[in-house]
Amino acid sequence: MRYPNGVKKEIKTYTNYGNRGMGLENDIGISNEYYLSNDIAIIHKKPTPITIAKVDYPSRLEAVIKEGYFKTPSTTDYNGIYKGKYIDFEAKETKSKTSFPLNNIHSHQIKHLEKIHKHGGIGFLIVRFSMLNKTFLLLVEDLLEHLKNEKKSISLKYFEDRGYLIKEKYLPRVDYIEIIDKIYFGGSYEK
């Protein structure tokens, strides 16, 4: 994915979202910041779960983690609220041009989304086919429907048939709230 000139600077302010060169993660971070500052929705990325094994205290006020390990997340990366509704999703990129491999998503993350759906929340995946420059939103109910037949991957065709293409814009970069608004609230999303 390419950015127009001058946008890089803006991305830099989002290094706290994890500056690991992930296009989609940065784009969602910027979109969430847009929703927040325009009072549209409150969606945050959860911090990366880490097991801390050793902490040094060079001074009374300072703590430095000297040994830590990445943990498997027990939930999805993003959650929050839109128009009073609970929102929960996971976002992933794939370089494949034909299908999204499901080993990208932990089974307990899928179970988590299933529970959210059952409890009346809005759960979904955002999947970007980075080589095709296409980003889709797939509701958890359609994900679960798919998993009945096929557990290894989701074809591009399934995203095209059952998912929602998220148009790339300048701001918000990945306007997934617009899609959610159309599906659940009749599209009265105010920009």
Add this chain to the structure above:
Amino acid sequence: MRYPNGVKKEIKTYTNYGNRGMGLENDIGISNEYYLSNDIAIIHKKPTPITIAKVDYPSRLEAVIKEGYFKTPSTTDYNGIYKGKYIDFEAKETKSKTSFPLNNIHSHQIKHLEKIHKHGGIGFLIVRFSMLNKTFLLLVEDLLEHLKNEKKSISLKYFEDRGYLIKEKYLPRVDYIEIIDKIYFGGSYEK
């Protein structure tokens, strides 16, 4: 706070919530696990936000954090869903017998709760006076009302007048959902 015999073992399985001897944090972790396994509510504690400065890769599959720093959280510690409603709260303990010092809570955490309330979510504080063995739930609207007059602390009396005392039980240990259920759903919480 003392636990009956045999409960310690149970607590041990919650070391992933941060085994820092925090009674309230452990109690809420156990309560959330109870809500989850009984399909009552889905509430998770967010991981501690950390800035990772250095990572070693002793092998292709292993990553060890060698330098990291604790970050100021930008939101509250807990969020999730109950009966379709978005739930968001912060939990704190104090050793004071008379008032809860507000420097325990970051100003952007209060702003976050205020936004959640504005967007139709349920936001609150859970505050334990550990010396008195009393735990209160205070809704964000009552917190904001208080902050109009007094920004340094919240008196025990204010919690007694405007807050809700959470009864200590065996399971769930800190049954804050029961309170939320009474306030917002007419108390039809099924146990």
